[in-house]
Amino acid sequence: MAGILSVSRKDLAQRRKKLRQQRQIKIIQAIWRTFAVCGLAGGLLWATIQPMWMLKAPAQIVMRSGNQLLSERTIRSMLVLSYPQSLWRIQPNAIAESLKQQPTIAQATVSRRLFPPGLIIEIQERVPVAIAQTSKQQKTIDCRSNPQSSEQPQNCPRNSSTANKQGKLGLIDANGVWMPLEKYTSLNPTGKLPSLKVIGSPQQYRPYWTQLYQALSQSSVKVTEIDYQDPTNLILKTELGNVHLGVPSNQLPEQIKVLVQMRHLPKKFSPGQIEYIDLKNPDFPSVQVNQKTNIKSQDP
Incomplete structure (x- = not known):
């Protein structure tokens, strides 16, 4: 009986030791995962605030109507955007809605482009x-050709061409x-x-x-x-x-x-x-x- 009890105590001690080791490993893994997630989030935050993720000019915007690329001049006339501004602060849905308010545009979709930074806009024009x-x-009356006409109004334009x-x-x-x-x-x-x-x-x-x-x-x-x-x-x-x-x-x-x-x-x-x-x-x-x-x- 003494042998059996001694063996059981040793097994219990070893099991407790293994359990303590497993808990320590889990705690270390959790700490490393926390550091990794925080580091990744910090890295993404740092990357997003870098100057490279800025919309600086209409040249960074690609606007298509079907298979046709619209000119930079046309883009300036259709979009009201301030430059420069962070690409992440731009609201694509708001830009799409503003485009659809224009009488010549039936549908519009706007998405961010990361490499290189910019916007991609697809529009569907009204036909x-x-x-x-x-x-x-x-009919208007030319005062010079018929100055004596009875149809001539009092405020007749004298420089009508x-x-x-x-x-x-x-x-x-x-x-x-x-x-x-x-x-x-x-x-x-x-x-x-x-x-x-x-x-x-x-x-x-x-x-x-x-x-x-x-x-x-x-x-x-x-x-x-x-x-x-x-x-x-x-x-x-x-x-x-x-x-x-x-x-x-x-x-x-x-x-x-x-x-x-x-x-x-x-x-x-x-x-x-x-x-x-x-x-x-x-x-x-x-x-x-x-x-x-x-x-x-x-x-x-």
Whole structure:
């Protein structure tokens, strides 16, 4: 019995010793891990505050629109940033939101670039579908050419160099978002402008613009101009002639469908004989004929 007890005491003592050694090793490992983490964090903090992680000029920013790299001048005009500033203090989401507030940009993503330090910006531009003009050319009177005219106003400009004034020009996309022409051309100096033109106040035709444009884009009749200077009568300039649609309504798609069905009109009427096509009521379309043209055509 004494032998068995002595062996058990020795085993217990050795086990206690091993346990103490294991605890000491764990404590040492924990201390080293703490020192390693603190050292790594301190190193990262030291690295982030170094001058190399600074945004010093627009040249450090890469901005792309599709596959096109935008110039430094364009970047300066689109971004409002102070230089220099720490790359880590810049908020990419805030920059992206500010870019999307610009009328020519639909989407934007911004990310930091570490090597070399800078920013990478990807933008998606709005695609214009029509040239927008606020009003047609308005007649003005030249005081020098007709000083005795009864139409001459009291405050007649005496240094007028042109006889017409043109409304403000811009561009609109398929959703009716208006874009300044100069901003679009600065981003796309070689871009082709749309052939469709719309005249009138954007605030007035924007509510139904998307519906109208979708109907026209699916139509086989070519439309070159949309005139909404008269809110009571929307006029389309088409290859068949002028088309009067009246007050814009939910009937616009149906009116365009009826217009497509009237493609045969050039076979029945000679050029210039149609004054306008009346589609105010798409159930009863009519053609207004130019009477003067008819009289002339009957002359021998």
